[in-house]
Amino acid sequence: MGILEELAAKEIKRRDFVKLCTAVAAAFSLPAGFAQDIALATEKAMKKPPVVWLEGQDCAGCSESLLSTINPSIAELVLDTLSIRYHETIMAGSGSVAERALEDTIKEGGYVLVLEGSIPKADDRFCMVGGRNFKDIFMEAAGKAAAIIGAGSCATLGGGIPGATPSQGRGAIEFVSDRSKVINLPTCPVKPSRLVATIMYFLTAGKAPALDQYNRPTAFYGTLIHDNCPRRNHFEKSYFLTDWNDPKQKDYCLLLKGCKGPKTYADCPQVWWNEGANWCIGAGAPCAGCSQPEYYAGFTPLYAKQDTIDAGKIDIDTIGEVAVGVAAVGAVVHGAVRLVAGKDKK
Amino acid sequence: MANAKVIAKVIAAGNSEYIVVPRRIYHWINLISIAVLAFTGWYIHAPFATDVLKMGMMQSLHFIFVWVFTINFGLRLWFAFFGKAGDWKVYLKPWENNDSLAWTLRHYLLFQPCLEKRKCRVLQRASYVVIALFYIVQIVSGFQLYWPDNQTLSLITVVSGGLAMVRKVHLLLMWFFVSFAILHTYIAVTYEFGLVKHMFFGVPNEE
Ligand code: HEM
Ligand code: SF4
Numbered sequence: 329m330g331i332l333e334e335l336a337a338k339e340i341k342r343r344d345f346v347k348l349c350t351a352v353a354a355a356f357s358l359p360a361g362f363a364q365d366i367a368l369a370t371e372k373a374m375k376k377p378p379v380v381w382l383e384g385q386d387c388a389g390c391s392e393s394l395l396s397t398i399n400p401s402i403a404e405l406v407l408d409t410l411s412i413r414y415h416e417t418i419m420a421g422s423g424s425v426a427e428r429a430l431e432d433t434i435k436e437g438g439y440v441l442v443l444e445g446s447i448p449k450a451d452d453r454f455c456m457v458g459g460r461n462f463k464d465i466f467m468e469a470a471g472k473a474a475a476i477i478g479a480g481s482c483a484t485l486g487g488g489i490p491g492a493t494p495s496q497g498r499g500a501i502e503f504v505s506d507r508s509k510v511i512n513l514p515t516c517p518v519k520p521s522r523l524v525a526t527i528m529y530f531l532t533a534g535k536a537p538a539l540d541q542y543n544r545p546t547a548f549y550g551t552l553i554h555d556n557c558p559r560r561n562h563f564e565k566s567y568f569l570t571d572w573n574d575p576k577q578k579d580y581c582l583l584l585k586g587c588k589g590p591k592t593y594a595d596c597p598q599v600w601w602n603e604g605a606n607w608c609i610g611a612g613a614p615c616a617g618c619s620q621p622e623y624y625a626g627f628t629p630l631y632a633k634q635d636t637i638d639a640g641k642i643d644i645d646t647i648g649e650v651a652v653g654v655a656a657v658g659a660v661v662h663g664a665v666r667l668v669a670g671k672d673k674k
Numbered sequence: 675m676a677n678a679k680v681i682a683k684v685i686a687a688g689n690s691e692y693i694v695v696p697r698r699i700y701h702w703i704n705l706i707s708i709a710v711l712a713f714t715g716w717y718i719h720a721p722f723a724t725d726v727l728k729m730g731m732m733q734s735l736h737f738i739f740v741w742v743f744t745i746n747f748g749l750r751l752w753f754a755f756f757g758k759a760g761d762w763k764v765y766l767k768p769w770e771n772n773d774s775l776a777w778t779l780r781h782y783l784l785f786q787p788c789l790e791k792r793k794c795r796v797l798q799r800a801s802y803v804v805i806a807l808f809y810i811v812q813i814v815s816g817f818q819l820y821w822p823d824n825q826t827l828s829l830i831t832v833v834s835g836g837l838a839m840v841r842k843v844h845l846l847l848m849w850f851f852v853s854f855a856i857l858h859t860y861i862a863v864t865y866e867f868g869l870v871k872h873m874f875f876g877v878p879n880e881e
């Protein structure tokens with residue numbers, strides 16, 4: 329059964345599928361004709377199922393984000409049909425049968441490996457699966473993968489929330505030897521449209537899309553939230569939200585509520601979440617900076633504007649005020665002592 | 675040179691130095707632009723709503739004086755290394771200039787008189803070298819913030835750990851410049867007021 333018949337069985341029309349392919353082409357600024365290639369490649373991929381999905385120190389939230397939309401989205405179904413060979417949360421098989429499926433796939437090689445959750449850096453034993461170190465499982469799968477996708481903040485640079493725990497969770501890129509194989513798709517959770525588009529692009533082009541210095545596709549992580557924010561005009565006019573209960577301030581800039589938009593690269597203002605329902609700042613919540621390596625520890629407290637040295641420990645303004653105070657008091661004391669000592673008169 | 679004699683006289687009198695006009699212009703422009711940059715930068719960092727001060731206005735001021743500051747500093751560097759009265763050696767090779775750390779420390783910590791001003795300037799000059807280096811860091815981090823999508827500058831983002839870190843460095847240095855300004859003013863005004871008048875208004879320093 330080709331992908332179109334399969335989708336038809338799920339009451340997804342051919343037109344919708346081509347629309348998705350067109351959206352993928354547009355996301356990466358490819359010519360419109362490319363959509364056809366994407367459709368073909370996706371159909372071909374059907375025959376040789378290519379995705380292995382491993383979960384490390386995670387909350388399964390990224391899987392949830394992908395699979396639990398109220399109205400099953402076309403993107404989700406395509407990913408579903410993209411034959412995920414191994415996925416602890418959604419696969420039907422269990423126990424040794426499932427593990428064998430993983431072993432067989434690894435032997436074949438050439439698959440896309442998706443990592444959800446982080447790998448502990450402090451001690452391998454923080455994360456064990458079936459009696460084995462998760463790190464070993466991951467490294468084994470990473471060895472023969474055609475591409476490794478870090479899905480969600482935990483699986484990418486800063487290690488997300490596990491990165492802030494004693495396990496010192498870190499993403500795929502900090503463990504594999506060939507970093508160029510890694511595509512990072514941070515945000516908490518991973519955004520389904522980005523994940524699907526990246527997999528489809530990889531299947532079509534046979535290579536990763538253009539990446540930035542953190543191995544994030546520039547198509548999704550190329551611009552600052554702050555530079556595209558609908559509240560930017562309020563920022564320029566210094567209308568800052570200070571009280572969430574004041575209806576007048578409903579649409580004010582969230583900077584003083586700890587918005588990390590000025591430090592965060594992502595396309596959230598342009599491509600909203602949950603099939604375009606809304607996004608953080610649209611919903612009145614400051615951007616938490618979840619697409620950045622600093623997230624989570626480096627960006628706490630999330631709801632206060634504070635710039636600290638060393639992951640939330642010392643406030644830079646406190647350092648500055650102390651330095652200025654010491655300089656001023658020092659000058660006065662020195663001047664007084666010098667007056668009293670009165671020695672260096674010419 | 676018309677003032678060659680004045681220079682010789684001033685230096686012979688044991689005064690620290692004769693300040694040529696370009697250096698005085700540089701000092702004025704630098705003072706004004708840093709004052710504006712520090713104030714607007716501080717507002718950008720910790721804004722509050724008023725009817726007068728607006729973020730857009732503060733940013734615009736910051737971004738105008740960014741160029742004034744950068745070009746002025748660039749010219750000063752050029753002047754130091756290639757100008758007619760190039761003075762880079764004074765700062766980078768204090769040992770060639772009779773500067774003495776021991777004298778300087780005795781002068782400032784034990785209040786001993788300094789017979790030749792010139793011998794007690796090594797700390798001040800070292801602080802200007804540090805300041806110059808920090809200016810460069812401030813300019814590089816500032817332009818990274820100014821052009822956040824720029825790929826040639828993005829190396830900085832990697833080395834320092836993201837735009838958030840670049841902002842922290844930029845902010846920390848603002849506080850450093852303010853602290854420096856306090857000490858710099860104190861020492862200049864109480865120890866060498868003649869030089870201050872000379873620097874600002876061109877009154878020959880024969881103190
Ligand atoms: C003595 C020189 C300077 C001082 C004291 C200074 C100070 C500051 C401070 C305190 C901030 C706020 C940082 C924060 O978000 O916490 C800032 C922001 C900024 N500065 Fe500077 N700065 C200086 C020079 C420069 C230069 C040379 C540039 C070059 C382009 C620059 C560009 C910027 C930019 C783009 C921002 C961000 C503005 C925004 O967030 O809207 N600054 N500056
Ligand atoms: S809400 Fe955040 S991203 Fe939007 S303008 Fe304000 S600070 Fe920038």
Ligand code: SF4
Pocket residue numbers: 515516553592593594596607608609614615616617618619
């Ligand atoms: S707006 Fe900020 S916190 Fe929200 S998803 Fe985008 S990057 Fe993450």
